[in-house]
Amino acid sequence: MALVIGSTAQAQPEEPGAAARAALAQLQQATESLDAADGARDRVRALTATIQAFESGLAAMREGVRRATSREAQLTRHMQAREAEIAGLVGALLTVETAPPPVMLLHPDGPVGSARAAMILGDLTPVLQARADGVRADLTEIRTLRALQESSVATLEQGLSDVQQARAELSMAIANRTDLPRRFTEDPVRTAILVSSSESLAAFADGLSEMSDTPIPPDDSDVSDLKGRIDLPVQGVVLRRAGEADAAGIAREGLILATRPRAIVTTPVAATIRYRGPLLDLGNVVILEPQADTLFVLSGMGEVFGEAGQVIPAGTAVGLMGGEAPEIGAFLSLSGDGTGTDRSETLYMEVRESGRPVDPETWFRTDKDG
Structure with missing residues (x-):
């Protein structure tokens, strides 16, 4: 059997641990942002940006650690499968290194045989050394990846704790906010009547003007030039179009x-909150009006923020998805790797223009080709 023990690290152009190290830097920056949010002029905006940074960093860190774990397992299986060959390689190298020089130069066929043996040995030694270097590189990578995983667990635990703290602080900061302009003041009685009498989202949307006891002033905003280029309102993937x-x-x-x-x-854009609260079978709903006769309907959140009538700038938090924040073990579990089981919540997003639904992808960028 041919002795084939190369470093499999060359098979992957990108080091698996690089993503985890880059994500570690992201999480450290997010932690610094959380500390700085206390003194921020706009604390809601600062906390929102911090939570988004934590979400990106945690997702990248999770992926990096999972890739490092998979890579370590791959290298370990590779080494175990080559144990006999590695033992033979080590034995050959030890023989070459420990044999006395006079013995190595003697050959039964005399000087010619000795010369040929020396030539063969000279050709073999670099090959053995190269393969030994490959094994050494694999062992070094295994140790590096293992150390990276161990050091990352504490960082992930702290990151998961910090993002929970940031979410709690955001809820409180939004509740205490009084600086947002208003287009109208909601009449809770009229709103309750509209909610109970509406049998569909379309019927509710048509009756939104009835939520105030005074006429709602027209919206002169115009975001139509952003059509097709607006980011999704949450970090997620399209489950169904x-x-x-x-x-x-x-x-x-x-x-x-x-x-x-x-x-x-x-x-994703500046908008007026036209409604916020439970509706029909959609769960918690936020209806945003970015311009006249256009509504963005977001439903399925566990918690919603803001008040109807408020005009909010782009990037303002309007809710948090439901579910329980995962513990560190579940967060790093490889059992659902690549299956999307970590994305257990769903946000429904509908766009209505002039009272009729339109394909949200005419407004939002979903990276169809990505």
Whole structure:
């Protein structure tokens, strides 16, 4: 059998630990941002940005550590499968290194045989040495990856704790906020009547003007030039597009996004909050009006922020997804690797223009080709 023990590290152009180290820097920056948020002029904006940084850093860190774990397991299996060959390689190297020079130069066929043996040995030694270097590189990489995983666990635990703290502080900061302009003041009685009498989202959207006891002033905002280029309101992936049927054969007119538990949801553009609260079977709903006759409907959140009538700037938090924040073991589990099981929450997003639903992808960038 041929002796084949190269360093498999060369098979992957990118070092698996690089992503984890880069994510570690992200989390450290997010932690610094959390510390600085206390003194920020706009604390809500600072905390929102901090939570988004934590979410990005934690996701990158999780992926980096999972890749490092997979890589370590791959290298370990490779080394175990080559134990006999490695033992033979070590034995050959030890023989070459410990044999006395006079013995190495003597050969039964005389000087010619000795010369040939020396030539063969001279050719073999670099090959053995190269393969030994490959084994050494694999062993070094295993040790490096293992140390990276061990050091990353504490960072991840702290990051998970810090993002929970930031979410709690954000809820309190939003509750205490009084600096947002208002287009109208909601009438809770009228709103309750509209909610109870509406049998569909369309009917509720049509009656939004009835939520105030005074006429709602017209909105002169215009974001139509952003069509097709607006970021999604949450870090997630498209689970189902508009018109695509689910397993039960039900097709909806909006997008369904898969998100991680407790992910922050923000308004992608400046908008007026037209409604906030539970609605029909949609769970907690926030309806945003970015311009006249256009509504962004976001539903399925565990917690919603703001008040109807407020005009909020782009990037303002409007809610948090439901679910329980994962513990460190579940966060790093490889059992669901690549299956999307870590994105257990769903946000439904519908866009309505002039009272009719339109494909949200005419407004939002979903990276169809990505």
